[in-house]
Amino acid sequence: MVTHRKIARRTGKKTPGTPAAWKLRLYVAGQTAKSMRAFANLKVLCDEHLKGRYQIEVIDLRANPQLARGDQIVAIPTLVRRLPRPIRTIIGDLSNSARLLVGLDLRKVD
DSSP states (O other), rough: OSSSEEEOOOOOOOOSOOSOOEEEEEEESSSSSSHHHHHHHHHHHHHHHHOOOOEEEEEEEOOOOOTTTTTOOOOOOOOEEESSSSSSSSSOOOOOHHHHHHTTTSSOHH
């Protein structure tokens, strides 16, 4: 994982009722085990459920602490869904995939 990077996947296909691209920001503090696990869990979920319609921006707050202010980050790792609106925030290593799907509004609560 690098200090600040973007991973973009797009197919150009748009499913009715879904946005063309999801913009996600993952705030981490260096390349810790928890940060790496959060990124890996997010990547797997995006590959399975967003099929190329997502962009992940990883922000390392050790290198850029001032960037935490914009999204009001108080704990890390934290995932912020920028698009589609409304903005949603999920804190943790993103290992609970059911909670993550509901948090991102990809699946409704059962």
